[in-house]
Amino acid sequence: DSGVTQTPKHLITATGQRVTLRCSPRSGDLSVYWYQQSLDQGLQFLIQYYNGEERAKGNILERFSAQQFPDLHSELNLSSLELGDSALYFCASSVYPQGNEQFFGPGTRLTVL
Amino acid sequence: TQLLEQSPQFLSIQEGENLTVYCNSSSVFSSLQWYRQEPGEGPVLLVTVVTGGEVKKLKRLTFQFGDARKDSSLHITAAQPGDTGLYLCAGAVSGSNYQLIWGAGTKLIIKP
Numbered sequence: 001d002s003g004v005t006q007t008p009k010h011l012i013t014a015t016g017q018r019v020t021l022r023c024s025p026r027s028g029d030l031s032v033y034w035y036q037q038s039l040d041q042g043l044q045f046l047i048q049y050y051n052g053e054e055r056a057k058g059n060i061l062e063r064f065s066a067q068q069f070p071d072l073h074s075e076l077n078l079s080s081l082e083l084g085d086s087a088l089y090f091c092a093s094s095v096y097p098q099g100n101e102q103f104f105g106p107g108t109r110l111t112v113l
Numbered sequence: 114t115q116l117l118e119q120s121p122q123f124l125s126i127q128e129g130e131n132l133t134v135y136c137n138s139s140s141v142f143s144s145l146q147w148y149r150q151e152p153g154e155g156p157v158l159l160v161t162v163v164t165g166g167e168v169k170k171l172k173r174l175t176f177q178f179g180d181a182r183k184d185s186s187l188h189i190t191a192a193q194p195g196d197t198g199l200y201l202c203a204g205a206v207s208g209s210n211y212q213l214i215w216g217a218g219t220k221l222i223i224k225p
Contacts, residue, residue, distance in 0.1 A: 002155065042201065042217035043156070056212050090155050100144055100205055102213070104155030 004105035018079040025093030032074040119216035136202035
């Protein structure tokens with residue numbers, strides 16, 4: 001158990017809809033990262049927050065947005081969903097703003113029908 | 114564009130065999146990490162290497178960081194079915210504010 005929690009574990013929705021994925025980092029970690037992993041693919045970095053502020057952006061679509069709240073939990077919002085958005089979405093956390101030694105949550109499997 | 118190339122992309126071997134997975138880049142890394150991911154689960158950090166030429170061992174797994182800190186290898190001795198998974202390397206580059214650059218992964222299957 002990494003100490004990072006993600007909800008929900010599974011999410012099935014329809015094209016055009018909007019969903020919110022939630023992540024709670026390990027106790028004491030200030031950085032949260034979001035990744036997308038499509039079937040049999042590597043990790044695609046989406047975005048990082050550190051102590052409530054956006055720190056780095058990767059290949060995140062404009063239809064996607066994220067935020068980190070004062071209690072350090074984070075949410076990833078995906079809107080106008082397309083079939084190609086079906087993937088595993090992982091949240092990771094680390095103590096420092098640099099990307100070293102990230103601890104991953106169990107992921108949310110999103111299926112868009 | 115900073116790239117971290119992993120090879121092979123896929124490896125299927127018999128239990129008891131040895132194997133090596135490689136992670137190569139033209140970039141110099143301040144540190145490099147190896148993760149293992151099992152199907153449907155999040156990656157789990159195995160090791161972090163920091164010093165050029167560094168070798169770390171984790172039971173039957175041996176990790177080496179290249180002298181120039183541009184490459185790394187993971188060697189597994191006497192592979193077991195429990196080693197099956199996706200192995201990912203990720204390097205931290207000082208020029209990119211220490212953000213991690215991720216390899217695409219090596220999918221390893223150990224057949225009993």
